[in-house]
Amino acid sequence: MVRAGRLTLFVGPMFAGKSAHLIAAALPHVSSLALKPAFDKRDGAELVSRDGTHLPARSVGEWPDDAAGFAHIVLDEAQFMVAPHYEGDIVNQLLAARQKGAIVTVGGLDTDYRRVPFEVMTRLADAADEIIHLQARCHVCGCGARWTAKIHETGHVLETGDQELYEARCDEHWTLPVSE
Ligand SMILES: [Zn+2]
Numbered sequence: 001m002v003r004a005g006r007l008t009l010f011v012g013p014m015f016a017g018k019s020a021h022l023i024a025a026a027l028p029h030v031s032s033l034a035l036k037p038a039f040d041k042r043d044g045a046e047l048v049s050r051d052g053t054h055l056p057a058r059s060v061g062e063w064p065d066d067a068a069g070f071a072h073i074v075l076d077e078a079q080f081m082v083a084p085h086y087e088g089d090i091v092n093q094l095l096a097a098r099q100k101g102a103i104v105t106v107g108g109l110d111t112d113y114r115r116v117p118f119e120v121m122t123r124l125a126d127a128a129d130e131i132i133h134l135q136a137r138c139h140v141c142g143c144g145a146r147w148t149a150k151i152h153e154t155g156h157v158l159e160t161g162d163q164e165l166y167e168a169r170c171d172e173h174w175t176l177p178v179s180e
Pocket of ligand 1: 143
């Protein structure tokens, strides 16, 4: 009998605690493979949450050959798993892993700082068994924030950064970045 795979998605803006949920999801599994995009140079070979938990992770630019040997696969920052930073179709690869029985837990930004959806995340959402929408705190008013805002325009949509470049914002306080 084939094990039943599952795809769970944690989506939301930056600073919403996605990594903490991914790390917690990995804890019950003895055999867990944690992946992050090679493009994302923050935090080295770990997933790190803003409340201090961490999990060893592989930075990858393509699907690992040994992924089939793991019962649980975690992927953070899935929106960065696109060409030219990633070779292959990460969505098809994750769905194939689920098909073979893997429990797959993915985190990522549903939209960029312009509120344009990331295609990878939209496709994963269409296929997911469960989607958990997380909110951050609006940097301006402290209300629930579902958007990521960029503080100043750099001309790059795919760009890693922290609080020097991005803020979480609510519906009322989200704005496009000021051009320099
Ligand atoms: Zn606000």
